[in-house]
Amino acid sequence: MAKERTLSIIKPDAVEKRYTGKIIDHLLREGFDILAMQQIHLTTAQAEGFYAVHRERGFFRELVTFMTRSPVVVLVLEAENAIQKYRDVIGATDPAQAAEGTIRKLYGTSKGENAMHGSDSPENAAVEIGYFFPGYVIAPRS
C-alpha cells in the first residue's frame, strides 16, 4: 500500500471549542504524519472557492457562512492509504451517524458543524492541498 497525502481541516466549531490539540493528538496517534499546517481565518471568496463543487446545494450559503465564522486549522497529512484511513478516523459526515470513537462523533454536533473536513479522493486531495499550500514544495521524508 502506497503512502498518500490528504488535506484535513479542523473547522471553526472545533477550533472555537479549543479541541485543536485533542484532534491533532488523535491524528498523530492514528499514525498520520503532519507535513504542513496553518491556522487561517478564511475569506468568503476562499471558502466559496474551496467548496465550489457544492455551489448548487441548498446548504452552500450556510456552509460558507460557517466556514468563515472564525479560524480553521488546515493540515497536510501523510500515511499509508491516507485518504480512506482519514475518512475512517473522522467518521460519517453527520456526527449522529458516525461510529463511536471517531473524531466527528467525539467533537462534531451536526451535519454542518461536524468538526472536520477531509478529501474524498487522491485527485481531490491534490487539488485541495494546492488550494491551501500553493506552490508549496513538501520536502521528501528521509
Ligand code: CMP
Ligand atoms: P465537508 O467534508 O467539509 O464537505 C462538505 C460539507 O458540507 C460537509 O463536510 C458538511 O459539513 C456540509 N454539509 C453537508 N450536508 C449538509 C447539510 N445538509 N447542511 C449543512 N451542511 C452540510
